[in-house]
Amino acid sequence: MGMLDGKTALVTGAGRGIGRGIALAFAREGAKVVVNDLGTGIDGAGTTTGPADDVVAEIRKAGGEALANYGSVVDFAQGTAMVEQAVSAWGRIDIVVNVAGNLRDRMLFNMSEDDWDAVIGVHLKGTFNTMRAASVRMREQRSGRIVNMSSVSALGSPGQPNYAAAKAGIIGLTWSSANALARYHVTCNAVMPSGATRMVDTTPRAREVYEKTGKWPSEVAVGTDRDPENVAPLVVFLASDAAANVNGQVFHARGYRYTLLEQPQAARAIRAGARWDPKDLAKIFPETLGVGLDAPPGIGFGTALEAAPEWKPLGGGRSLWITPRETS
Ligand SMILES: NC(=O)c1ccc[n+]([C@@H]2O[C@H](COP(=O)([O-])OP(=O)(O)OC[C@H]3O[C@@H](n4cnc5c(N)ncnc54)[C@H](O)[C@@H]3O)[C@@H](O)[C@H]2O)c1
Structure with a gap:
C-alpha cells in the first residue's frame, strides 16, 4: 500500500531536479501526478516539452499514472489550468507542490528590473497562481495538501536579493494560507530544499568543484547525500494523511537531514509609558534590544548543525537534535 494511494497531485517544475524526485516518489506511493514543467533554461529562457515528457514516461514505465503539463506558473x-487538468482527468486535486524555479543572481546594485520581475514572477507569483486555483477546489473538498519550496537564501543570501525576497515571500504566503485554510482541513507547509541540481551548478562553489574534478556537482550526485531526490520523502510525508496535523511549518532538507525551523518569536522588548524619544532610544538600545545582535544566517544556515554536540542516537543509524533552547 502506498502512502498516497488514490490521491491526485500537481507538481510544478517537475521535469528536473528536486521536482522530478518529488513527482517520481509521489507516483511510487500511489498518487496520480500532473507533471508540470515549462522546460526553460536556468534563467527562464526558452521552453521545451522534453523534461515533463521524460518524467511522465518514467512514471508510466514503472506502472504509475501521470499527465504532462507544459504551462508556465507565471x-x-x-x-489555474494545471490544477484543473488534475480535476478534469481524475475528479479532484489533493496535493499541490510548488517547485518551479529560475535564478538571476546579481548584487542589489547591479540588478535590473527584468531580473527582479522574472524571479519574483516564477517563484512568488507562480506559487500564488497554483495555490489560488487549488484553494478553491480544496475548500470545496474539505481537504488538501500544499507544499511550497522556499530556500535558505530567504535567510539573507547577499547576492540573491530577488530570489531571497521571493523565497521569504513564499514563507509569508505559506503561513497566511496555513492559518486561512486550516478550517477546511487543508495544510500548507514550506520546505527549504537542497540538492546538487543544475541550479547549484551555477554557484561559484560548483565551478571550483568542476575546475578541480572535471565534473559538475549534479553529475555525481545520484545516490549520495547531494542527490536532489533526498528531498522527496519529506514532501511525501507532508502530502500524506499522516501529516494532517502538520500545518504552517518550515523545514530545511539537506542530504539525509530534515530540520524543523522555530516559529519566529519575540527575543527582547522595551516598553515606555509614551512615545519614545529617538535620542533616549539610541542611549538605551545597546544594553537592551542591541545585545548580541546576529547577522541573518544566509545560506550558511544549518551547516553548523552537523557538528553540534546534542545529537542523540535513535537507532538504525538515525539521530535527533533538539535546540538547547527547548531543553533548557
Ligand atoms: N537545488 C537546491 O539546492 C535548491 C536550494 C534551495 C531551493 N531550491 C528550490 O527548489 C526548486 C527546484 O530547484 P532545482 O534545483 O530542482 O532546479 P531545476 O532548475 O533543476 O528545476 C526547476 C524546474 O522548474 C522549471 N521551470 C522554470 N520556470 C518555470 C515556469 N515558469 N513554469 C513551470 N516550470 C518552470 C524548469 O524548467 C526546471 O525544470 C526551486 O524552486 C529552487 O528555487 C533548490
Whole structure:
C-alpha cells in the first residue's frame, strides 16, 4: 500500500531536479501526478516539452499514472489550468507542490528590473497562481495538501536579493494560507530544499568543484547525500494523511537531514509609558534590544548543525537534535 494511494497531485517544475524526485516518489506511493514543467533554461529562457515528457514516461514505465503539463506558473490562467487538468482527468486535486524555479543572481546594485520581475514572477507569483486555483477546489473538498519550496537564501543570501525576497515571500504566503485554510482541513507547509541540481551548478562553489574534478556537482550526485531526490520523502510525508496535523511549518532538507525551523518569536522588548524619544532610544538600545545582535544566517544556515554536540542516537543509524533552547 502506498502512502498516497488514490490521491491526485500537481507538481510544478517537475521535469528536473528536486521536482522530478518529488513527482517520481509521489507516483511510487500511489498518487496520480500532473507533471508540470515549462522546460526553460536556468534563467527562464526558452521552453521545451522534453523534461515533463521524460518524467511522465518514467512514471508510466514503472506502472504509475501521470499527465504532462507544459504551462508556465507565471501565467495566472496557466497556473489555474494545471490544477484543473488534475480535476478534469481524475475528479479532484489533493496535493499541490510548488517547485518551479529560475535564478538571476546579481548584487542589489547591479540588478535590473527584468531580473527582479522574472524571479519574483516564477517563484512568488507562480506559487500564488497554483495555490489560488487549488484553494478553491480544496475548500470545496474539505481537504488538501500544499507544499511550497522556499530556500535558505530567504535567510539573507547577499547576492540573491530577488530570489531571497521571493523565497521569504513564499514563507509569508505559506503561513497566511496555513492559518486561512486550516478550517477546511487543508495544510500548507514550506520546505527549504537542497540538492546538487543544475541550479547549484551555477554557484561559484560548483565551478571550483568542476575546475578541480572535471565534473559538475549534479553529475555525481545520484545516490549520495547531494542527490536532489533526498528531498522527496519529506514532501511525501507532508502530502500524506499522516501529516494532517502538520500545518504552517518550515523545514530545511539537506542530504539525509530534515530540520524543523522555530516559529519566529519575540527575543527582547522595551516598553515606555509614551512615545519614545529617538535620542533616549539610541542611549538605551545597546544594553537592551542591541545585545548580541546576529547577522541573518544566509545560506550558511544549518551547516553548523552537523557538528553540534546534542545529537542523540535513535537507532538504525538515525539521530535527533533538539535546540538547547527547548531543553533548557
Ligand atoms: N537545488 C537546491 O539546492 C535548491 C536550494 C534551495 C531551493 N531550491 C528550490 O527548489 C526548486 C527546484 O530547484 P532545482 O534545483 O530542482 O532546479 P531545476 O532548475 O533543476 O528545476 C526547476 C524546474 O522548474 C522549471 N521551470 C522554470 N520556470 C518555470 C515556469 N515558469 N513554469 C513551470 N516550470 C518552470 C524548469 O524548467 C526546471 O525544470 C526551486 O524552486 C529552487 O528555487 C533548490
